[in-house]
Amino acid sequence: MPAETILLLAGTAEGRALAERISEERPDSRLVTALAGRTLFPKRPAGEVRVGGFGGAEGLARFLLAEGVTRLVDATHPFAAGIARNAAQAASGTGVPRLKLLRPAWTPGARDRWTPVSCLGAARDALPEGARPFLALGRQHLAPFRHRSDLRPVLRMVDPPEEPLPFLADLVLGLPSADPVEEIALFRRFGVTHLVCRNSGGDASSAKLVAARRLGLPVVIVARPVSPPGPTVSELQEVLDWLS
Ligand SMILES: NC(=O)c1ccc[n+]([C@@H]2O[C@H](COP(=O)([O-])OP(=O)(O)OC[C@H]3O[C@@H](n4cnc5c(N)ncnc54)[C@H](OP(=O)(O)O)[C@@H]3O)[C@@H](O)[C@H]2O)c1
Structure with a gap:
């Protein structure tokens, strides 16, 4: 027993x-x-x-x-x-x-330009016309962005998608890097203007937030339930x- x-x-x-x-x-x-x-x-x-x-x-x-x-x-x-x-x-x-x-949860520092939002729909609505957002979101969270044909999103996925994406986007294959320098290089390469992510917390994927801070990029961040x-x-x- x-x-x-x-x-x-x-x-x-x-x-x-x-x-x-x-x-x-x-x-x-x-x-x-x-x-x-x-x-x-x-x-x-x-x-x-x-x-x-x-x-x-x-x-x-x-x-x-x-x-x-x-x-x-x-x-x-x-x-x-x-x-x-x-x-x-x-x-x-x-x-x-x-x-x-x-x-x-992650919390913003003095140099961060965060817009906290309550849901993915609000994240979509917070992006200005013609933005080039890096959507650091799983594929199951992309649907709300399909109505914004003005956006030119960049996505990162570990494996190639099995089904077509819900909208046109530049796709990067691979895991998030733990090194902000690599994330900065990625954001620069694609001309990213905004970072969109959920406030998952933890160290595994926080480098993107450091990269956004160093580049002065606005971050639209979905609050936790x-x-x-x-x-x-x-x-x-x-x-x-x-x-x-
Ligand atoms: N949400 C995310 O972004 C995220 C990210 C990384 C990992 N995960 C993990 O992926 C799992 C599913 O996430 P979700 O967002 O779909 O959860 P959810 O919406 O809270 O759960 C949906 C249903 O999945 C079942 N379930 C969830 N976690 C379970 C567990 N650990 N063991 C057994 N059944 C479980 C339950 O089904 P029944 O009602 O039939 O019991 C639950 O009602 C979770 O265990 C979570 O820790 C989630």
Whole structure:
């Protein structure tokens, strides 16, 4: 009989790192890491892995009870609002303690020229006529920009798109660089006038913001959805402390 059964809602780099640490540091506990299954070949986290949705808050609550889950850790992406809401509802409905791990949002510095907006449609509307925006957005977030035929967007994708893009754009293949100098070179090469991104936070893709700052480019940044109320931490170690 394990000391605890921990359900870790993941799908982020932090989620995978947390699975590793929990497996190492809590060998007496059973860890189940849940992934939505959106990525074709996700790097498989340590321990037991469950792939696919639960069927809403009710389905998740049923899973918590059926598997005897004693702790629920939500380490999903800051923009994954649905699963965060479901986790909060399922935890309060079953009495299973829940902790949210949320990486800190990016904040503007004195030299940043940010326009914060609440959604992608507002980001589109904030761009001036004829702008050349770098849309640092996943392909599933591009649709709102298709009505702006005056824009000349630049996109970056890891893999070539399987379906035609919703609008004409210059496409760069590859991962975001961690080096602002490379991002500056890219923005200059394409004559980018604006950066459009979501406030995901974290280090993996913050170099583009540093590049925009150094070039004096305006940034249209989509604010995060509001997280459900409840205990929230920003560091892996805080989750491990909560579990001990
Ligand atoms: N949103 C982003 O920009 C982003 C970026 C990087 C990674 N991710 C990761 O990708 C996953 C999906 O993101 P999303 O924006 O589509 O989320 P979402 O809109 O909040 O979730 C949609 C549905 O996907 C299922 N789901 C989401 N995360 C799950 C998980 N960890 N384990 C099992 N089921 C999960 C749930 O289905 P049921 O209702 O059937 O349970 C949920 O209702 C998340 O795990 C997130 O951490 C998202």
